[in-house]
Amino acid sequence: MKLTKRDKVKRIHRRIRKKISGTANLPRLSVYRSNKAIYCQLIDDVAGHTIASASTMDSSIPSDITKTEQAKQVGKLLAEKAVSENISQVVFDRGGYLYHGRVKALADGAREGGLQF
Numbered sequence: 001m002k003l004t005k006r007d008k009v010k011r012i013h014r015r016i017r018k019k020i021s022g023t024a025n026l027p028r029l030s031v032y033r034s035n036k037a038i039y040c041q042l043i044d045d046v047a048g049h050t051i052a053s054a055s056t057m058d059s060s061i062p063s064d065i066t067k068t069e070q071a072k073q074v075g076k077l078l079a080e081k082a083v084s085e086n087i088s089q090v091v092f093d094r095g096g097y098l099y100h101g102r103v104k105a106l107a108d109g110a111r112e113g114g115l116q117f
Contacts, residue, residue: 013096020091021045029078029090029110029117031103038071038102040078040110042090052081071102072109079113092117 003011022028027042039055054077056063056070061077063070082090090110097103107117 009096011096016093016096020093022091024051025089027051027082027087027090028093029115030093031095031097031106033095033097033102038067038074038106040074040106042078042082042085042087051085051087052078054078054081068102068105071105072112075106075109075111076113079110079115082110083114088114089116 020028022043022045024044024047027044030041030043032039037056039053039057041053042051043049044051054074055061056067056074058074058077061070061073065073082088092107094103099107111117
């Protein structure tokens with residue numbers, strides 16, 4: 001049986017999730033990338049709830065710039081929300097996507113905003 005691209009991403013994501021987990025002190029920064037948008041959340045896996053989230057759907061992210069620049073803005077926005085929640089360190093979960101392009105731009109934006117991973 002031939003796997004689709006989405007199936008391969010899910011398989012890689014499951015392999016990553018075996019190794020990393022988020023806590024209240026060290027939440028997991030989870031990334032989801034679609035063709036049009038990028039979404040990220042800070043997740044406490046122990047309690048099972050989302051601490052903060054950001055996406056390109058937020059009104060503060062301009063839609064007239066490239067998707068890579070939007071991803072960087074989303075990373076900065078999430079970092080601001082995290083700092084306001086007294087969170088400075090996170091575990092990065094790339095969600096099965098390659099650490100390249102929009103995923104890397106989001107991570108760089110989060111680092112510029114003050115998060116460490």
